[in-house]
Amino acid sequence: MNIINSNLKFKNGLAYGNNPKMVILHHADSVRCSIEDIHQWHLSNGWSGCGYHYLVRKNGMIYTGRNEKAVGAHCIKYNTISIGICCEGNFNAEDMVSAQYSALIDLIKSILNRYGISKVYAHKDFNSTDCPGNKFPLDRIRREISGQKVNLIYPGYLLKINSNLFDGNVKVVQEKLLGIGYNVGKYGADGYFGKDTFKAVRRFQKDRGLLVDGIIGRDTWGKLFE
Ligand SMILES: [Zn+2]
Incomplete structure (x- = not known):
């Protein structure tokens, strides 16, 4: 925080x-x-x-x-x-x-x-x-x-590679990926969707049987936060 x-x-x-x-x-x-x-x-x-x-x-x-x-x-x-x-x-x-x-x-x-x-x-x-x-x-x-499990709501737009733009939703995704064992690169959860985050998303998608495109849409978001 x-x-x-x-x-x-x-x-x-x-x-x-x-x-x-x-x-x-x-x-x-x-x-x-x-x-x-x-x-x-x-x-x-x-x-x-x-x-x-x-x-x-x-x-x-x-x-x-x-x-x-x-x-x-x-x-x-x-x-x-x-x-x-x-x-x-x-x-x-x-x-x-x-x-x-x-x-x-x-x-x-x-x-x-x-x-x-x-x-x-x-x-x-x-x-x-x-x-x-x-x-x-x-x-x-x-x-x-109070400790009940609540899923994070899909932000409503596609999260894509863009290492020049800070996006709080990207940071949330990076924290989640790190938490479940996917390395997002040396800068950690910094809110910038760089190539290491892109690779991590692709690995996650491959492991979960999702379309492997490195883009976080509704399906990938849903699997991340289910
Ligand atoms: Zn008030």
Whole structure:
């Protein structure tokens, strides 16, 4: 799991003493946004800055907002007893991509473990809002956190060799391949679909009796994450 320190500059002092008993999930209600965008929006609300503790972007990158020990500004009445995670996107209008889902699960699990807690809620469980959106995979997240096996959803496009383009879904595939014993090259799961990943995909396809083309479509994805 890769967490990037955003080094946000907060206005006025943040209040400390957050005592997390739960994780509360949000969406940005914006198809594309960075942690700096959110910081600016929240500064314009007259707040000290970004009200969340983390932002998970669609490419699977995780950015810090407030320090975990700082009281959040994301869920009225629960800000002193929770960690607030925001997901880039508008989940009334779109589905969550696997790279983002996978990073979110890792982040939630690490937080629950560190605090010895188990509760995961949506913003709308507590406040009058539709956040994080009706297509947000809350049930799926709760099932997975509670230890049930959940398959990653096919991203909906073909993953092909392209060593110049970072793709969070490629990273998810590389991590899976590594986990089941396929070497993806010296750079490991870096999110770039280079020739070593291509070879690994072909070997996997051959071993599983799939069409051996080195392209990850619905069938290969399905076999990888079944
Ligand atoms: Zn929210």
